[in-house]
């Protein structure tokens with residue numbers, strides 16, 4: 514605690530979309546209580562504090578640091594290490610820091626492949642001289658440097674020790690609020706390494722739809738078919754990740770007539786969210802004929818990206834080299 | 836490593852009722868087959884969660900076999916029907932990720948098929964030997 518007696522708060526945005534930052538704003542007026550309770554010492558989106566200022570903090574200077582985004586550049590990694598050293602409690606905040614999220618899907622491709630697509634092949638790119646970003650460049654005004662991209666994206670806990678995980682893309686306001694209120698009230702926090710700000714069941718367990726465990730012969734996609742609003746989406750043939758996803762969001766997507774995409778990650782005691790979903794889906798396919806099964810599976814669009822949309826960078830697959 | 840001196844590590848999930856008994860029969864009949872496969876007895880091929888197969892590969896297996904009763908013969912009626920859908924789906928996902936799906940194989944071996952057990956294990960071992968070791972990224976937490 515500082516001179517003013519207030520605990521110190523930091524928030525950082527690494528390789529992510531910034532939705533987590535908005536997620537925090539979504540707690541609305543309660544943010545004023547947070548701002549009042551804490552002294553904000555580093556939060557690039559909100560206040561102007563430079564990295565060198567953070568480097569000058571003593572170790573454990575920050576009481577609570579919410580780290581959002583995955584680790585995809587040497588800058589992300591440096592900040593993760595720096596903030597770990599300077600923070601008493603470091604929270605992997607949101608799906609990217611927790612398990613890689615959408616940016617983690619890039620791990621299907623090589624770094625070079627990603628660069629070639631982004632700066633060459635993508636339909637919206639015009640780059641006749643085939644330039645690629647360089648990390649160093651000398652200009653008349655002096656040398657400039659940008660961070661270098663790492664080979665793969667990893668969640669925060671692959672590079673530093675993490676105290677807590679708050680899942681979600683982004684974490685939902687009521688959940689953030691509950692965590693912040695618990696911290697501010699001085700309540701005892703769960704054991705280190707826990708997932709906080711989420712439920713302990715699956716999205717299905719909290720889903721209002723009626724599930725009849727129907728078997729299906731074909732998969733549907735939102736956009737090509739309109740889901741019926743009361744019936745379980747999986748029963749209707751839409752790939753809903755409810756059975757393989759931790760509760761806590763309040764079933765936002767299923768209530769909006771859209772299948773669960775899985776952003777809260779694997780439920781407790783499930784080691785691999787994609788494998789869990791694949792297994793759940795296998796149970797609903799209505800066929801015992803290998804040829805027909807192949808056909809039904811073949812009709813799935815992007816199975817890897819669907820089952821592992823948020824968790825590829827934390828899955829067992831990440832340990833297999835291609 | 837040349838493929839000749841590479842000894843693949845293979846994990847085999849064998850259902851207790853058919854395939855494990857089939858493996859026993861191969862043994863008591865003194866059939867010869869490569870010793871590369873480490874058998875794990877499970878109650879039913881339907882018990883083999885895809886995450887177990889992935890973990891085996893991630894933890895050091897070069898190939899994984901799932902062996903169960905022939906369709907229609909599962910002790911739990913439809914356990915292997917689930918397997919029949921899971922394994923191809925898992926292979927699809929592995930392939931999309933860039934891992935050769937041939938590293939995972941599903942076969943049906945009954946309690947009386949000791950010879951078939953020896954045959955599929957020999958065949959799979961040679962196939963994995965030809966594919967070479969499954970490479971891993973540095974293990975991260």
Ligand code: SF4
Pocket residue numbers: 716717718720721722724744745746747748753754755756767772773
């Ligand atoms: S699969 Fe989706 S729609 Fe069906 S019960 Fe689960 S969360 Fe609800």
Ligand code: FES
Pocket residue numbers: 850851852853854878879880881902903904908909910911914915
């Ligand atoms: S008991 Fe053998 S496959 Fe189910």
